[in-house]
Amino acid sequence: xxxxxxxxxxxxxxxxxxxxxxxxxxxxxxxxxxxxxxxxxxxxxxxxxxxxxxxxxxxxxxxxxxxxxxxxxxxxxxxxxxxxxxxxxxxxxxxxxxxxxxxxxxxxxxxxxxxxxxxxxxxxxxxxxxxxxxxxxxxxxxxxxxxxxxxxxxxxxxxxxxxxxxxxxxxxxxxxxxxxxxxxxxxxxxxxxxxxxxxxxxxxxxxxxxxxxxxxxxxxxxxxxxxxxxxxxxxxxxxxxxxxxxxxxxxxxxxxxxxxxxxxxxxxxxxxxxxxxxxxxxxxxxxxxxxxxxxxxxxx
Numbered sequence: 001x002x003x004x005x006x007x008x009x010x011x012x013x014x015x016x017x018x019x020x021x022x023x024x025x026x027x028x029x030x031x032x033x034x035x036x037x038x039x040x041x042x043x044x045x046x047x048x049x050x051x052x053x054x055x056x057x058x059x060x061x062x063x064x065x066x067x068x069x070x071x072x073x074x075x076x077x078x079x080x081x082x083x084x085x086x087x088x089x090x091x092x093x094x095x096x097x098x099x100x101x102x103x104x105x106x107x108x109x110x111x112x113x114x115x116x117x118x119x120x121x122x123x124x125x126x127x128x129x130x131x132x133x134x135x136x137x138x139x140x141x142x143x144x145x146x147x148x149x150x151x152x153x154x155x156x157x158x159x160x161x162x163x164x165x166x167x168x169x170x171x172x173x174x175x176x177x178x179x180x181x182x183x184x185x186x187x188x189x190x191x192x193x194x195x196x197x198x199x200x201x202x203x204x205x206x207x208x209x210x211x212x213x214x215x216x217x218x219x220x221x222x223x224x225x226x227x228x229x230x231x232x233x234x235x236x237x238x239x240x241x242x243x244x245x246x247x248x249x250x251x252x253x254x255x256x257x258x259x260x261x262x263x264x265x266x267x268x269x270x271x272x273x274x275x276x277x278x279x280x281x282x283x284x285x286x287x288x289x290x291x292x293x294x295x296x297x298x299x300x
Contacts (some may be wrong), residue, residue: 050240192284193228238284
C-alpha cells in the first residue's frame with residue numbers, strides 16, 4: 001500500500017498557460033553528463049509498482065537543481081504571475097493527521113487512509129490550514145503536477161524524466177538502492193534522510209514533516225533529499241511496462257485518470273508501510289492531486 005493518494009479522477013488536467021519569467025536560472029544547478037543509464041532494479045520490493053522492470057535508456061546532458069523547489073522560490077513565482085494553485089482552486093488539500101492543529105476543522109478523514117485529513121484552506125502558503133505558515137527554505141508542498149508544470153515553464157526548466165531522476169539520485173555510485181549507497185538508514189553513522197521513524201501512522205519518533213530542502217548529506221552529485229522529505233513529480237505518465245493482467249489493469253486506470261509518476265518517497269515512508277524511498281521505487285497520483293508531502297525539483 002502506498003502513502004500517496006489522489007484527489008480525483010484527474011480528468012481535468014488544467015494546463016494553464018504561464019509565460020516564462022524574466023530571471024536568471026539558479027547558479028547552483030548541477031551538470032549531468034550524457035550517459036546510457038539503467039532504471040529499475042533486479043532486487044524489487046514492490047513488484048506491483050513495476051520497479052522490477054529493468055531497462056537501458058540513453059539520456060542527453062542536463063542540469064538539475066540540487067534541491068527541491070522551495071516555498072520562497074514558489075512564492076516568487078506566484079507574486080510575479082498571480083498563479084492560483086489547484087489546492088486553492090479546490091479550496092482544500094490533504095494534511096497528515098499529526099500536522100493538523102486542534103483549532104482547525106478537520107472534516108472527513110480519507111476512507112482507507114484515515115491519517116489523511118481533508119483540510120479546508122490548506123494550500124502551499126498555508127500548509128496545515130488555519131493560520132499556519134510555511135518555512136521559506138523547506139520544499140513547497142500542496143502543489144499538484146499541474147502547478148509544477150506551470151512553475152517549470154515560468155522558471156525555464158522541466159520536470160525530470162524517470163531516467164534522469166534515477167540517474168541523478170544514484171549520484172555516480174552505480175546500481176545502489178539509496179542515494180547514499182546500500183546501507184539501510186539505521187545502519188548509517190548519521191541518519192541519511194527525512195523518512196518516518198517510529199510506528200506508522202500514530203507513534204512517530206521525533207517530528208513529522210518537511211525539513212529544509214538542503215538538509216541531510218548530499219549524494220555523489222551534490223544533490224539533497226533525493227530520498228525522503230517530499231515526493232517529487234516527474235514529467236512522465238505512470239506506466240508499467242508489462243503485459244501482465246494486473247499491469248494492464250493499472251495502466252488502464254492510469255490512462256483514464258491521467259496519472260503521473262512520482263519518485264523519491266517522503267517523510268512518511270517506512271519499510272513497514274511504504275518502502276518507497278528507494279531509488280527504483282515508484283508511485284503515482286492524478287495531476288490535480290495535492291498533499292502535504294508532495295513537491296518537485298527541476299532539470300534544465
